[in-house]
Every structure is written in C-alpha cells, then in structure tokens.
Amino acid sequence: MSDSLRFSARQRLKKRDEFQRVFREGKIASDDVLVIHAIWADESEPCGPQNSEAWADQRAFASVTRIGLSIPKKVGSAPVRNRWKRLIREAFRLSQHELPGGLHLVIRPRKGAIPELRRIQASLNRLVPKLHRKLRNRRVDHPRR
RNA sequence: UUGGUUGACCAGACGGUCGCUGCUGCCUUGCGCAGGAGAGGAAAGUCCGGGCUUCACAGGGCAGGACGGUCGGUAACGCCGACCCGCUGCAAGGCGAGGGAAAGUGCCGCAGAAAAGAUACCGCCGAACGGCCGGUCGGCUGCUGAGGAGAGUUCGUAAGCGCGGGUGACAGCCAAGAUAGAACGGAAUUUGUCUCCGACUCCAUUGCUUCGGGGGCAGCUCUCCGAGCCCAUGAAUAAUCCGGGCUAGGCUCCUCAACAGCCGAUCGGUGCGUGGUAAGGGUGAAAUGGUGAGGUAAGAGCUCACCAGCGAUCAGGGUGACUUGAUCGGCUUGGUAAACCCCGUCCGAAGCAAGAUCAAACAGAGGGCAGUUUCGCUCCGGCGGAUGCGACUUGCACCGGUCGCCACGACCUUCGGGUAGAUCGCUCGAGUUCGCAAGUAAUUGCGAAUCUAGAUAAAUGACCGUCGAAGCUGGGCAAGAGUCAAGCGCUCUUGCCCGGUGGGACAGAACCCGGCUUAUCGGUCGACCAACGCG
RNA sequence: UGCCCGAUAGUGUAAUUGGCAACACGACAGAUUCUGACUCUGUUAUUCUAGGUUCAAGUCCUAGUCGGGCAG
Numbered sequence A: 001m002s003d004s005l006r007f008s009a010r011q012r013l014k015k016r017d018e019f020q021r022v023f024r025e026g027k028i029a030s031d032d033v034l035v036i037h038a039i040w041a042d043e044s045e046p047c048g049p050q051n052s053e054a055w056a057d058q059r060a061f062a063s064v065t066r067i068g069l070s071i072p073k074k075v076g077s078a079p080v081r082n083r084w085k086r087l088i089r090e091a092f093r094l095s096q097h098e099l100p101g102g103l104h105l106v107i108r109p110r111k112g113a114i115p116e117l118r119r120i121q122a123s124l125n126r127l128v129p130k131l132h133r134k135l136r137n138r139r140v141d142h143p144r145r
Numbered sequence B: 001u002u003g004g005u006u007g008a009c010c011a012g013a014c015g016g017u018c019g020c021u022g023c024u025g026c027c028u029u030g031c032g033c034a035g036g037a038g039a040g041g042a043a044a045g046u047c048c049g050g051g052c053u054u055c056a057c058a059g060g061g062c063a064g065g066a067c068g069g070u071c072g073g074u075a076a077c078g079c080c081g082a083c084c085c086g087c088u089g090c091a092a093g094g095c096g097a098g099g100g101a102a103a104g105u106g107c108c109g110c111a112g113a114a115a116a117g118a119u120a121c122c123g124c125c126g127a128a129c130g131g132c133c134g135g136u137c138g139g140c141u142g143c144u145g146a147g148g149a150g151a152g153u154u155c156g157u158a159a160g161c162g163c164g165g166g167u168g169a170c171a172g173c174c175a176a177g178a179u180a181g182a183a184c185g186g187a188a189u190u191u192g193u194c195u196c197c198g199a200c201u202c203c204a205u206u207g208c209u210u211c212g213g214g215g216g217c218a219g220c221u222c223u224c225c226g227a228g229c230c231c232a233u234g235a236a237u238a239a240u241c242c243g244g245g246c247u248a249g250g251c252u253c254c255u256c257a258a259c260a261g262c263c264g265a266u267c268g269g270u271g272c273g274u275g276g277u278a279a280g281g282g283u284g285a286a287a288u289g290g291u292g293a294g295g296u297a298a299g300a301g302c303u304c305a306c307c308a309g310c311g312a313u314c315a316g317g318g319u320g321a322c323u324u325g326a327u328c329g330g331c332u333u334g335g336u337a338a339a340c341c342c343c344g345u346c347c348g349a350a351g352c353a354a355g356a357u358c359a360a361a362c363a364g365a366g367g368g369c370a371g372u373u374u375c376g377c378u379c380c381g382g383c384g385g386a387u388g389c390g391a392c393u394u395g396c397a398c399c400g401g402u403c404g405c406c407a408c409g410a411c412c413u414u415c416g417g418g419u420a421g422a423u424c425g426c427u428c429g430a431g432u433u434c435g436c437a438a439g440u441a442a443u444u445g446c447g448a449a450u451c452u453a454g455a456u457a458a459a460u461g462a463c464c465g466u467c468g469a470a471g472c473u474g475g476g477c478a479a480g481a482g483u484c485a486a487g488c489g490c491u492c493u494u495g496c497c498c499g500g501u502g503g504g505a506c507a508g509a510a511c512c513c514g515g516c517u518u519a520u521c522g523g524u525c526g527a528c529c530a531a532c533g534c535g
Numbered sequence C: 001u002g003c004c005c006g007a008u009a010g011u012g013u014a015a016u017u018g019g020c021a022a023c024a025c026g027a028c029a030g031a032u033u034c035u036g037a038c039u040c041u042g043u044u045a046u047u048c049u050a051g052g053u054u055c056a057a058g059u060c061c062u063a064g065u066c067g068g069g070c071a072g
Helices: A016-025 A052-062 A078-094 A117-141
Strands: A027-030 A034-040 A066-069 A103-109
Touching (some): A016 A034, A034 A117, A078 A103, A103 A117
Antiparallel strands (some): A027 A034
C-alpha cells in the first residue's frame, strides 16, 4: 500500500449483497455527525476457486478497507446529498492511512447534522478504530468464524 | 430626476495543490503514466408534444381523453409569432379554456310581484257587458187630492151583453170561475124636499093628508160577499173547522197635480262580478331596450323620431378572423357549457427499470418412456380434417387469429426461456457557432466551421492565495438643511475618496429533443411610458 | 421511473347536484357549588398555498407545497 492519497473504485462498496450483509450483520457506532456500520472484509468473500494467483489477489483485496455511502432523501435536496457524499469521500481519502484495514464500512449522516469536512474527518477518526476493536473482540470470542 | 413597463444576456473571476469519471495515446499491463474533456437556465416539476424501442395491428363501432378566434410556423404540440375581438391600466403595456345558450336538459340559494313559460300579486283604468246607488225624460200601474161626466139609492123575469181561462189561423166550441157586476147578474139597505099624474070618498069643487108612479134638486155610497194578519185551542206541523180580535180597500170613466212602484232611454257615481293594462313595485349578481313626442279609459314598439342592440342584403378593405358604410326587417331574444351536452379537430398501448446480446444458481420442458373427443385414409409407424372446452390476443364486445387438451417419481441427456451479473442501447443530434438570404415575426433555406458530460451504491469535489458588487461600519473632504442675529461648533441628509467587515440565489445530468410551469441572491445592456424640472 | 390517493377548529371525522362550514372529545370563559367534579351556556376555522371560472368555490379548473400508498 503506497502513501498516495488516491481513492479508487476498488475502495468502494458497490454490490447490493455487500450492503445487505453490512446492514444485517455489522456493528454500529455513531456520534452527532455520522453513523457507521462495519464488518470484516474477508468474511464477505467465502467462495471462489482458490487458484494461487487469484487467491493472493483476493487476500490483498481483502486487506483494503472499503466504504459505501447511504444518504437518504430526508437529508435534503440533491445538491445537499451530493455535498454529503463528496465530503465523506474526501474525509476518508485524506485520512485513509490512519484508519485500520480490512473492514467494510457503510457510512451515513446523522439526522440534523451539518456537512463540514473537519467534523466529518474527526468523527471518522474516532469511530472507525472503535469499531475495529469491537470486531476484533468478537473474532476472539468466536475464532472459528 | 423619480416611478414604472418590456426584451435579451450573465450566473463570481484568476492561479496553485490533492482527488474523482469517461475518452485518446504509450509502455515495463500497473496499487500505471501523459494529454485533453467534464452540470443548468432552469439540469427541477413530470404538465404537454415528438424521436427511438417493444408489443398489438382485417375492419368498423362504442367508451374514454385532450383541444377550440383567424392566419401562419413546426417533426409535433395544450407551444410560438402576427393579427382580430373583449376586459383592464393615465400610458408603455398586461390578461383572456376566445366555438355553440334562436338542438335539448338542468341550475339560478336569500330577497323580490315575478328568475325565464308568460302570466299571476299589489297597483292603475272605468272603455265594453252585467250588478248596485242617484238624477233627468218617457211609458204603464196604483194611491191621494181637485175638477168633470156617468151610475145606484123599487121588485122580478126572460133573453142577451161584458170580463177572465183552455183550444183554435179565424169563426166558433168547451169547461167552469167570480176582487170580471150595487155599475145591464143575485140578496140586503133604500133619505129629505119640490113638482106633476093617478087612486081612495055618495056627488062636485078646493085644499090638505095618505098611497102608487114619473121627474128635478140635495145628501149618501153602508152591509153581506170577498182580501190580509194576529191570538187562543185540539192532534207533531200545516191546512180546514170552532172561538175572539185587528187592519186596509172599494161605483165607473176622463182630465190635471203630487207621490209611490215597475219598465225603458240617458247621464253621473261605485269598482262588486266578468274585464283592460304591463307605465310603476328598488329586491337582487342579474328584471323582458333607453329618451322624447303622439296615442289611450288607463297603458303598451301601439305609432313615430333619435340612440343602443340583433338579423338580412348590397358595396368598399382584408387570405381570414373581422371591419367601414348604406338600405331594409321583425320590433328586443337573461346568465351559466372550468353543468350535462352539441359541433369541429386530434389521440393504438407501454415506456431506456423500453429493448437487444451473453449468461452462474434454482426451478422448467422434451427425449430415453407406452396411453388421448370424434371422423376419414393407412404400408398400422402415422397423416389429414371436424367439433367441443379452456387460455391468450394489453379498456370492452363482435369478427378474425394463435396455442393447449391423462397423471406421478428417479436418473441421464438435450433444449429454450431467463434471474443475479456483464455488455450494448449511450450520445452525431429536428446538434452547436458564424455568415448570407426569404419573411413584420415565429421560423426556414443555403454555405462554412466544429464535436461540446456520459455516471450506474451513481463522477464533476476539497483546501489555499489574490481580486471582487450590494449591504454594515470607521475616518476624511465637499454641498445642502436645521440650531444661532451671524460665524465657528453641533446634528441630519446626499455625493466622492480611503480602510475594515462581508463574500453569493435557486439548484445536480441519468435515452434524446421542442415547449410550458415553478424556484431564483443579484448584475449588465437595449427599447418604451408617465409625472416633474431645465434648455 | 411510472401510476394512484389525500390535506377542513387543538385532535378525530362530516358537509347531497356549487347556495348559512356541522358533530364528538378537548381548551378557554361564564353560570351552578362553601370548593372541586358532574351539568348548562358561550367562544374557538386563512377549509394546505396561489391564481382563475361563476352572482356565489370546502366543492369546478390550472399551477405549486406537504403527506401516504402501489408496480417492476
């Protein structure tokens, strides 16, 4: 993983199944700006032929933290929703190296919050490590999963 | 200068750093590099119209929906332009679902005489017919009075006369009545006086008296009969009968006067019945043309003049909606169709999550694997036809068309459809810019140049710097006003300069296009109008 | 993306073919009571917004706002 601040397409959640699984099985953490759902990334890739090259690729792929955004219409009109999405992406892009890897996150704004880059960045840096600890504890409790 | 109307345009600018999504190029094919591109006037609402796609499509009908001045523009429109008409604004301008109410139906609350049929209510009138009241005139009848004429005031008989009723053309006939007779019928009553004649006595004369008769004058005209009413009485009433009582009238005719009644004519009144009228009724959003004159019993388009409005004809202008003028006509027709409805025009349905290609998983179908309602043929493997039922045919029905018609399970194989997913559709198009031409314009034609977002858990962003309009604020200068006798000073207003602050509305493409509607901080430019001032 | 429905006092609902916006529960005020409750009387509406048609609009038409639902 380089030090670049890129935010490419493979760092995003795109499939409907992935969103469903995060919402159904993930842990939740929130403050007054964001609400974040999280789950381990490698559990989302259970099957597939395990030839060596693709497997390594899968492992590398799974070590990357990916995010998805869920901005409901209640937040506001289309420009407001677009601004939320862009600011959350920007915040993740700028601080992606400080965050733990191997997670799938779905981020949504708290109702009534104001979209502002600094507050989103601070909230992200506070909530994601917290979720990471939660998930690691659960993995210790149930190692076979 | 102030206030306003209208059209077009802009939608913070520049630079730097880190990113995102396509495209192109390159290589060492990556956890790439480089280049260049990347939201709007409304991208919005999804209200119309079209392209495109799939389905349906023999035909016509019904239903449903939309639209509605005229001409033009357009691929098309519910859009646009020009014009007409109406409303509105001092004006520039703005607004108009702007066909039909004399095809029909419905509705028009309250108020009001009446809300659409023309009449009815109040009112007005007294013309016409009738009623009532009054006056005048005429006729008839009655009564009273006056005058005149006549009759009765002895009895009886006979014949006859006269009145009324029925029938009948008349003559006549019939019946029977008496308020048609004191009157030419019957009964009763029946005065006074004068005069004449006659009689009575033995005779004569005269006178008187009496009686009878005739006449004159005066007086009188009763009663019975017959009419009406009341009381009492006996049987329920009434009538009759009995008893009692009261009232009026009375001979006839003629004339005159007064009065009364009836009839007729006429005049006046009343407005009672039949009538005439729609001028007036002040209510309402809306009231059956308006003004004036004539006319009338009173009135009325009843008549006339002018005006408004409707219709027709002719002429002028315009492609047309329409408009101008002249003549004529019936004399006047409520509103509402964004109520039903009628007329005219248009509309097949669904939509890029359309649709096309590839295609995991799961389910499914055929074959391995026999058997079908009926008829015909048959080489017995099948083939062809018919009927019925069911399903589908994308609003409905008919017609037409297509498909299916014994079941269960395992395995193998094949197959099509097709979900997740992927690719295409996907951005070269009624495209954009410029020029010329046609046209008042919308718009169109020609030529040249040019390619200008294409995402799909969904890009177009973040940060920094400089500049930057309005607004707020501090200072300075100038002008004006107030305060003051005046000046300075102070306060207020306006303009200019400098500094600080401020730091941008509505809003995010999702197949494309033409419109409409809605949202929007502000700014730029043009045209025009009104008022005021100056020249 | 397409389609459908709704909005009326504080709350829940009515209002026929366009003609005085009604009912219940609340709230408030008054009466009754020594006081409270009960009871009685009264008050309480920009009919979501704007525009239009009409003499007259909750109702009809147009545009918008908000809410709810359905299909794939």
